[in-house]
Amino acid sequence: MRTPFFGLGLFLAASLACAAGVENKWRLQFSGNAESDGRIVLQLAPSEGEPLTATVAVTKGRSENGVARDVRDALRAQVGKRYHVEVDDGEDVLVKKHSGERDFIVTVVENSVEGVRMSADAE
16 A cells, blocks of 8 residues: 555656756755665656656765765666766766756655755756
8 A cells, every 4th residue: 555655656746846847967966974874765757758766775874975976876777878877076966868868857755864965956
């Protein structure tokens, strides 16, 4: 019974995010060190088509730069064929659409890592 509600939550988050506007490049900014183990769940939703979800496992003690690298690596592994992902300034992750892909929006679905704050901003 939990799965339909989670799916509905993802759909609503994507719908609200799409209302805010889709872009071709996003900056994910991280600050703070991981004070607990946890996970970060991101959704990349193109203007049309199915959204992609990426889950990042973060271990206690990771610095903001380490968390950014973990997110980069997870995004490359889970959604990298459609997007170019790189670390910028150590604690930021840039996500850009590949040529021929649709503009998209990034939504933070979950961040259960204590001490790590993050934001997703269009570039």
